[in-house]
Amino acid sequence: MPEPSPSPKRRGRLLRRGAAFMVLLAVAGYLAVQYVTGGPGTPGCAVVSGKGDGARYEFTPEQAVNAATIAAVGTGRKLPERAVTIALATALQESGLRNIGHGDRDSLGLFQQRPSQGWGTEKEIQDPIYASGIFYEHLVKVRGYTELPLTVAAQRVQRSGFPEAYAKHEPDATLLAAALTGRSAATLTCEGLPGTSSAGGTDSVRAALVRDFGQDALQSAAAEVGSAKARPTPAPTVIESDGRTIVLPVSGERGSGTGSGAHERGWQLAHWAVANASDLHIQRVSYAGRDWIAGNTDSRWRASTAPGAAEAESSGPDSVRIVTTH
Incomplete structure (x- = not known):
């Protein structure tokens, strides 16, 4: 004798249980991904x-x-x-x-x-x-x-x-x-492809530097964005004649281990610029004889090809150069 077919009421219960099970699997999968990756989005x-x-x-x-x-x-x-x-x-x-x-x-x-x-x-x-x-x-x-x-x-x-x-x-x-x-040099990279933000240019970079590092850290930058509390520091910013390049002098004792030494401070600023590249439309960052360039498929820090880079490195890195797209 063939098995009797489930009643419509029983079939409905089975379908609902099956649907609930699939939802639970989907939620579990999503939570597992969040646990491993720390959040949604495409890594860049x-x-x-x-x-x-x-x-x-x-x-x-x-x-x-x-x-x-x-x-x-x-x-x-x-x-x-x-x-x-x-x-x-x-x-x-x-x-x-x-x-x-x-x-x-x-x-x-x-x-x-x-x-x-x-x-x-x-x-x-x-x-x-x-x-x-x-x-x-x-x-x-x-x-x-x-x-x-x-x-x-x-x-x-x-x-x-x-x-x-x-x-x-x-x-x-x-x-x-x-x-x-800044303790670990040339270890952070991003694709640097411009995002949806309309921010960009040297003014936006300087404003963001003041936002993150504070008004006392970059006195010249603070003055540019209208801060009344800016005070002189040893590290003013400089805008080069092309209007797209901002130079951040760095100073301090190398090897302090706290991010305040010259070498650490330089790499902290360089990595900060790369991390903010998409938001601030940064095209290139140079420090200590190395360049990061937006859009490179491997996103590596490369030996700098800028004129005078070798001489600057041999005499000791003293500034971070940030070039914006406009």
């Missing part, structure tokens, strides 16, 4: 280990801009590289390095900070400069944070319901911090 940037061990992290231009801001705020406060690593790992976990306008309950922004818990207003929290600064303010109050396991230090700031979640981002955050504090 990469950072590699300066140790030559093959470690690599790929990320999007949006993530690159936010990571560069987090690092700039940290080094601007003269905090150690470890602080920047902790901040980057936290933002990777909380938002995938995206400045999002939603989250659990009233959580917002890069670090998913909550206005109701005293982190600031909604507007403040969605300002990456403010959000990074308030994170660091809380981090430095954690006794011995540089010696603690990263996930412990991050948890003491964030009070997350998933205290071990930050640990998985430490390898990627370590690569990013080494590049964006």
Whole structure:
């Protein structure tokens, strides 16, 4: 005897269960991708280990801009590289390095900070400069944070319901911090293809430098964008006669390890420019005898072909050159 066909009512239940199962699979797949990659988007940037061990992290231009801001705020406060690593790992976990306008309950922004818990207003929290600064303010109050396991230090700031979640981002955050504090030279690259932003040109670059590094870091840039609080510093910016090239002199003691030495400072500014290339329509960045050029398929730092590059390198790198598309 053949098996009787399921009743229409039973078939309906089976179809609904099957559809629910497929939805669950789709959600699980999406969450797995988010867990591994730290967020959606097509990678256009990469950072590699300066140790030559093959470690690599790929990320999007949006993530690159936010990571560069987090690092700039940290080094601007003269905090150690470890602080920047902790901040980057936290933002990777909380938002995938995206400045999002939603989250659990009233959580917002890069670090998913909550206005109701005293982190600031909604507007403040969605300002990456403010959000990074308030994170660091809380981090430095954690006794011995540089010696603690990263996930412990991050948890003491964030009070997350998933205290071990930050640990998985430490390898990627370590690569990013080494590049964006300038300790690891020529390790961060992006395709640099112009995005949807209409910003560009030397004025936009100078304004962005002031935004991320602060008014005291680039006195000449601050003056150009109308800051009343600018004060003289040893590192004014210079615009060359072509109107598309901005020169950032760098100075300090080499090898300080905090991003403030000449070599570290130079690579911090160079990597910052590459991270912001799509947003600010930057075409070329040169430092220490090497060039990054937007649109190269391999996005590598190459030996500079600019006139006088070899002589500049032999006498010691002293400036970062940023060329915009217009």
